[in-house]
Amino acid sequence: MDYFSSGFKLGILGGGQLGKMMLYETRKWDIYTKVLDASSEAPSRMSCNEFAQGSLLDFDTVYNFGKDVDVLTIEIENVNLDALEKLEDEGVKVYPQPKALRIIQNKAKQKLFYVDNEIPTADFQRFAYLSEIEDSIENGGLQFPFVWKVAQFGYDGQGVKVVRSLADLKGLPTGECITEVMIPFKNELAVIVSRNSEGEIKTYPVVEMEFHPEANQVEYVICPARIDDKVAEKARALALKVANKIGLTGLLAVEMFQTEDDKILVNEVAPRPHNSGHYSIEASYTNQFEQHIRSILGLPLGNTDSKVAGVMVNLVGAEGHTGDVVYKNIEEILAMEGVTPHIYGKAQTRPFRKMGHVTIVNSDLEKARAIAEKVKETIQVISK
Amino acid sequence: MDYFSSGFKLGILGGGQLGKMMLYETRKWDIYTKVLDASSEAPSRMSCNEFAQGSLLDFDTVYNFGKDVDVLTIEIENVNLDALEKLEDEGVKVYPQPKALRIIQNKAKQKLFYVDNEIPTADFQRFAYLSEIEDSIENGGLQFPFVWKVAQFGYDGQGVKVVRSLADLKGLPTGECITEVMIPFKNELAVIVSRNSEGEIKTYPVVEMEFHPEANQVEYVICPARIDDKVAEKARALALKVANKIGLTGLLAVEMFQTEDDKILVNEVAPRPHNSGHYSIEASYTNQFEQHIRSILGLPLGNTDSKVAGVMVNLVGAEGHTGDVVYKNIEEILAMEGVTPHIYGKAQTRPFRKMGHVTIVNSDLEKARAIAEKVKETIQVISK
Numbered sequence: 070m071d072y073f074s075s076g077f078k079l080g081i082l083g084g085g086q087l088g089k090m091m092l093y094e095t096r097k098w099d100i101y102t103k104v105l106d107a108s109s110e111a112p113s114r115m116s117c118n119e120f121a122q123g124s125l126l127d128f129d130t131v132y133n134f135g136k137d138v139d140v141l142t143i144e145i146e147n148v149n150l151d152a153l154e155k156l157e158d159e160g161v162k163v164y165p166q167p168k169a170l171r172i173i174q175n176k177a178k179q180k181l182f183y184v185d186n187e188i189p190t191a192d193f194q195r196f197a198y199l200s201e202i203e204d205s206i207e208n209g210g211l212q213f214p215f216v217w218k219v220a221q222f223g224y225d226g227q228g229v230k231v232v233r234s235l236a237d238l239k240g241l242p243t244g245e246c247i248t249e250v251m252i253p254f255k256n257e258l259a260v261i262v263s264r265n266s267e268g269e270i271k272t273y274p275v276v277e278m279e280f281h282p283e284a285n286q287v288e289y290v291i292c293p294a295r296i297d298d299k300v301a302e303k304a305r306a307l308a309l310k311v312a313n314k315i316g317l318t319g320l321l322a323v324e325m326f327q328t329e330d331d332k333i334l335v336n337e338v339a340p341r342p343h344n345s346g347h348y349s350i351e352a353s354y355t356n357q358f359e360q361h362i363r364s365i366l367g368l369p370l371g372n373t374d375s376k377v378a379g380v381m382v383n384l385v386g387a388e389g390h391t392g393d394v395v396y397k398n399i400e401e402i403l404a405m406e407g408v409t410p411h412i413y414g415k416a417q418t419r420p421f422r423k424m425g426h427v428t429i430v431n432s433d434l435e436k437a438r439a440i441a442e443k444v445k446e447t448i449q450v451i452s453k
Numbered sequence: 454m455d456y457f458s459s460g461f462k463l464g465i466l467g468g469g470q471l472g473k474m475m476l477y478e479t480r481k482w483d484i485y486t487k488v489l490d491a492s493s494e495a496p497s498r499m500s501c502n503e504f505a506q507g508s509l510l511d512f513d514t515v516y517n518f519g520k521d522v523d524v525l526t527i528e529i530e531n532v533n534l535d536a537l538e539k540l541e542d543e544g545v546k547v548y549p550q551p552k553a554l555r556i557i558q559n560k561a562k563q564k565l566f567y568v569d570n571e572i573p574t575a576d577f578q579r580f581a582y583l584s585e586i587e588d589s590i591e592n593g594g595l596q597f598p599f600v601w602k603v604a605q606f607g608y609d610g611q612g613v614k615v616v617r618s619l620a621d622l623k624g625l626p627t628g629e630c631i632t633e634v635m636i637p638f639k640n641e642l643a644v645i646v647s648r649n650s651e652g653e654i655k656t657y658p659v660v661e662m663e664f665h666p667e668a669n670q671v672e673y674v675i676c677p678a679r680i681d682d683k684v685a686e687k688a689r690a691l692a693l694k695v696a697n698k699i700g701l702t703g704l705l706a707v708e709m710f711q712t713e714d715d716k717i718l719v720n721e722v723a724p725r726p727h728n729s730g731h732y733s734i735e736a737s738y739t740n741q742f743e744q745h746i747r748s749i750l751g752l753p754l755g756n757t758d759s760k761v762a763g764v765m766v767n768l769v770g771a772e773g774h775t776g777d778v779v780y781k782n783i784e785e786i787l788a789m790e791g792v793t794p795h796i797y798g799k800a801q802t803r804p805f806r807k808m809g810h811v812t813i814v815n816s817d818l819e820k821a822r823a824i825a826e827k828v829k830e831t832i833q834v835i836s837k
Contacts, residue, residue: 073780073796093477096500099798116480116500354791354814369788376760376814396457404753407738412457414483430738430760 072100072366079103079366080138082125084111086413086423087144087342087358090350092116094359100366105134112414113144128152135161142319142365146174146340147222164266164365165340169317173340177220177247183335186314188307190335191216191326192250199243203235211248220245252334254326258294259345260308263360266318266367271360272309273353273373275301276345278324281385289441290381291434292348296327304333311335320361322346344383344426351409351428352379377407378434380441384410384425384450386418392452394418396425402444407431410448424450456484456750463487463750464522466509468495470797470807471726471742472528474734476500478743484750489518496798497528512536519545526703526749530558530724531606548650548749549724553701557724561604561631567719570698572691574719575710576634579604583627587619595632604629636718638710642678643729644692647744650702650751655744656693657737657757659685660729662708665769673825674765675818676732680711688717695719704745706730728767728810735793735812736763761791762818764825768794768809768834770802776836778802780809786828791815794832808834 072079079095081088084106092113095102103119104111114120123130125145131152135141140162141153153167172182183190194211196202205211219228219242231251232238257280261273277294278287294301308323315321315338322343324336346357355363355371363370386394393416402408412425427444431437456463463479465472468490476497479486487503488495498504507514509529515536519525524546525537537551556566567574578595580586589595603612603626615635616622641664645657661678662671678685692707699705699722706727708720730741739747739755747754770778778801786792796809811828815821 073783075777075800089480093480096473096477096798097793097795099796115502118499355793359793363787368784371787372790376816393459399457400752403747403755406756409481409739409743411481412483414480416459432760 072368073098075101077101078138078140080105080135080141081113081117081144082131082134082141082148083144084108084113084117084120085144086112086411086425088113089116089413090347090411091144091342091358091361094356094362097359098362100362103134103138105130110416125149132156135163140164140365142361143170144341146170150174162266162365165317165319165321169315169340172315173338175220175245176218176337177245179337180247182315183311186310188311188314188335189332191252193247195220196246196248199238199241199246202238202246202248206235214251216249216251217241218247218249220247252326252328254328255331256294256296256327257336258296258304258325258327258333259290259343260305260323260325261343261346261349261357261360261373262308262312262321262323263357263364263370263373264312264316264318264321265364265370269370270309270312271370271373272305272312273346273349273357274375275304276348278345287344287383288445289438290345290348291438292352292375292379292381293434295434297331300327300331300333303331307333307335311338315340319364320346320357344381344423347411347426348379348381348428348430349375350411351407351430352377377430377432378437380429380434380437382427382429382441382445383423384412384427384448386420386422386424386450388420390450390452391419392417394424395451395453397449397451398447401447402427405429405440405443407437408440408444418450418452456752457482459485461485462522462524464489464519464525465497465501465528466515466518466525466532467528468492468497468501468504469528470496470795470809472497473500473797474731474795475528475726475742475745478740478746481743482746484746487518487522489515494800509533516540519547524548524749526745527554528725530554534558546650546749549701549703549705553699554724556699557722559604559629560602560721561629563721564631566699567695570694572695572698572719573716575600575636577631579629579631581629583622583625583630586622586630586632590619598635600633600635601625602631602633604631636710636712638712639715640678640680640711641720642680642688642709642711642717643674643727644689644707644709645727645730645733645741645744645757646692646696646705646707647741647748647754647757648696648700648702648705649748649754653754654693654696655754655757656689656696657730657733657741658759659688660732662729671728671767672829673822674729674732675822676736676759676763676765677818679818681715684711684715684717687715691717691719695722699724703748704730704741728765728807731795731810732763732765732812732814733759734795735791735814736761761814761816762821764813764818764821766811766813766825766829767807768796768811768832770804770806770808770834772804774834774836775803776801778808779835779837781833781835782831785831786811789813789824789827791821792824792828802834802836
């Protein structure tokens with residue numbers, strides 16, 4: 070199949086910011102794309118050849134959307150997998166494969182997969198209903214504090230909560246969930262692994278993530294991680310092991326904990342371009358979105374090394390602001406060295422909503438980190 | 454004016470590959486854009502908020518298109534300047550300014566501008582009609598060889614010809630033109646200067662250009678130019694002088710000759726992002742398209758330094774091939790280190806048509822140059 074000539078069609082499920090950034094690459098290579106998203110105002114409504122509005126979770130919508138494409142991919146894992154399986158059976162190349170998505174989409178299954186494959190991860194328990202957690206606490210089967218995670222359809226820090234008392238369980242979704250032992254960790258790390266449909270596999274460097282303590286969202290992503298080379302090597306090897314075991318075609322972002330005694334545990338994975346790889350647009354020889362496209366089209370993978378150090382800051386909606394968005398002081402950050410804002414194009418802001426990100430690159434990582442802090446102190450995502 | 458919030462509109466005249474690459478930046482910043490192009494199949498028909506089809510040379514079309522935008526820019530200088538002047542009078546910010554475009558659009562005026570401002574350039578003569586050249590040759594006023602250039606609306610090597618005998622004049626456009634003395638030069642160089650509407654000004658590094666001997670199109674652009682630092686400094690200073698004299702807001706690409714005795718002469722200028730700056734997408738801290746947007750919106754200019762060395766190869770249609778395009782061996786070049794193809798999305802190829810370009814980046818310039826040669830030997834732009 071010649072992707073660079075007419076006739077070929079790529080389908081993308083989801084038209085959020087990840088899809089939008091994927092489309093920079095399909096435009097660069099003039100690859101024909103169609104996008105499905107629930108919202109007519111989705112960030113990637115432009116830049117695709119065809120845009121369709123509809124639910125990613127509806128069998129018929131996804132099936133009908135995917136019938137006439139050559140390759141079908143995702144920018145979000147919460148999609149109807151039955152439809153993907155049927156499409157795969159009928160000859161559409163679905164990457165990542167539905168089989169891999171089944172493992173990842175449900176966090177309980179994801180954890181069981183780690184156990185089955187001897188991949189180190191935090192101890193966990195699985196619950197069919199939230200109410201079972203209360204029973205378990207009463208029976209002494211579960212101690213505070215622990216981390217509660219919804220099994221399916223969590224996103225952007227929604228669906229994860231540190232539980233320190235019974236009161237913290239109030240208001241949580243009542244369905245299937247897991248609880249995890251709180252891991253005292255030195256660092257949160259991530260590695261993006263790319264694997265193409267020919268089996269070629271490459272890892273990006275280890276990045277270090279700093280989380281916002283309340284919103285449970287990444288505040289800074291730092292590449293390369295400021296950790297010992299041996300620890301980095303261990304993290305990269307573990308990410309590669311996970312990717313090889315799952316065997317998916319596309320990108321796999323592997324989030325990990327570095328414990329106090331330098332053990333590496335897998336936290337969770339995402340089967341797509343990931344927030345922890347946004348720095349790559351400005352810093353890497355091959356950015357994660359181009360690499361994703363290379364992977365799913367069976368093209369040779371690009372160089373995952375960095376040209377320069379990179380720090381990424383998420384632009385999230387400020388607390389107390391809901392409504393038409395304003396990016397206050399964006400001109401001030403544009404005057405800082407090596408600063409590139411990305412504005413996703415969501416019209417409405419609300420507290421902690423991901424509205425964009427800013428990448429800071431520099432040949433000196435510490436300088437980039439210092440500028441990133443100034444960026445964070447300067448720009449504000451507020452409402453009009 | 455807040456460009457990053459709703460309400461602001463940017464108009465772009467021309468929807469070719471330069472406009473297409475400009476739109477990567479407006480999408481990145483979610484800036485509302487409308488594009489005018491003569492072809493409904495223009496490369497930037499996607500990725501803009503509004504696309505209008507119509508002639509860039511027609512007064513009413515351009516005027517009506519520009520009436521409701523806040524800032525109007527161009528990706529090609531062959532546009533109706535009377536319409537731009539009227540729009541400017543009525544309060545639209547037109548960047549680059551029509552006054553500057555008047556100087557540049559006509560090569561005879563451009564040359565007179567150099568003379569008036571003591572900017573070194575090859576000696577030239579101006580002719581209202583092609584037939585006057587023959588008279589001048591007969592009278593001994595003009596000697597072979599010389600360079601003929603059409604005064605207006607030349608593009609992509611069209612409109613320039615080395616004339617070695619009367620026979621070479623056959624078939625040339627009959628209208629206004631100039632002739633230039635042939636300059637024996639060591640190198641062709643270029644510098645892109647950016648100037649924002651607040652008067653801030655920055656130059657990109659000097660690049661070196663190798664031309665295809667027959668097609669008169671750039672074959673390799675090499676950044677940084679492999680020349681003596683003093684010569685580079687001289688070229689950068691001259692480019693800055695030209696930009697300051699023209700005083701336009703936006704980008705000015707200044708093409709120059711380095712003569713055998715290391716004099717620098719201005720060849721010609723382009724008031725927009727330029728082929729000689731495409732390397733910047735992968736190699737520079739701030740690419741030329743983002744810099745153009747920063748300039749015309751009065752935003753602080755970005756860092757023009759390079760992260761790594763870059764070499765750019767134009768993808769032009771192979772001789773003997775006209776029709777639906779095929780990019781032969783593109784997978785082979787994707788396997789080479791640091792190689793990024795850009796496919797403009799023109800459905801039809803013809804000999805020497807610019808169909809795309811490939812950038813090769815590397816921390817070592819000589820390696821990038823060697824890989825560029827392999828790219829050039831490998832990929833072929835042919836018809837089906």
